[in-house]
Amino acid sequence: xxxxxxxxxxxxxxxxxxxxxxxxxxxxxxxxxxxxxxxxxxxxxxxxxxxxxxxxxxxxxxxxxxxxxxxxxxxxxxxxxxxxxxxxxxxxxxxxxxxxxxxxxxxxxxxxxxxxxxxxxxxxxxxxxxxxxxxxxxxxxxxxxxxxxxxxxxxxxxxxxxxxxxxxxx
Numbered sequence: 001x002x003x004x005x006x007x008x009x010x011x012x013x014x015x016x017x018x019x020x021x022x023x024x025x026x027x028x029x030x031x032x033x034x035x036x037x038x039x040x041x042x043x044x045x046x047x048x049x050x051x052x053x054x055x056x057x058x059x060x061x062x063x064x065x066x067x068x069x070x071x072x073x074x075x076x077x078x079x080x081x082x083x084x085x086x087x088x089x090x091x092x093x094x095x096x097x098x099x100x101x102x103x104x105x106x107x108x109x110x111x112x113x114x115x116x117x118x119x120x121x122x123x124x125x126x127x128x129x130x131x132x133x134x135x136x137x138x139x140x141x142x143x144x145x146x147x148x149x150x151x152x153x154x155x156x157x158x159x160x161x162x163x164x165x166x167x168x169x170x
Contacts, residue, residue, distance in 0.1 A: 023050035025069045037077050041111050048108035052129050055138040056097040067100040079115050082106045087165050095139040105129035123166050
């Protein structure tokens with residue numbers, strides 16, 4: 001019975017991981033009109049899930065294609081805005097790929113929540129995605145700042161960190 005119970009979580013995690021690994025970014029996408037962005041919303045969500053599930057040092061060419069698509073889509077999206085603050089660049093310097101993971105995860109949150117305008121929730125979701133990737137060992141370098149934020153999240157203090165780092169003027 002104990003073996004059966006211990007295998008249950010794997011039954012839920014493995015299909016997500018396999019499904020995420022199968023994502024392919026769109027080729028020859030066109031992003032000019034509002035409808036173009038709407039057409040690719042599912043692809044943005046898929047890109048975010050793929051980035052969340054894939055180690056930063058795996059599938060480098062595909063990662064570049066996914067990152068280019070995500071940045072192009074977010075840069076022109078009429079429905080999704082992602083605020084970039086200096087501390088995000090610190091994470092990117094330590095582990096290349098953190099910034100696009102944050103951006104894609106924020107876009108995922110907005111799209112999965114009826115075009116939410118709740119910036120705190122959006123940035124919390126993006127930050128939690130970075131923490132999860134770090135804790136899963138998807139990164140190549142240790143990052144004391146991110147470890148501190150992960151600890152803050154464990155202690156229920158992530159909202160304060162988000163407020164301090166994403167407030168206007170930052």
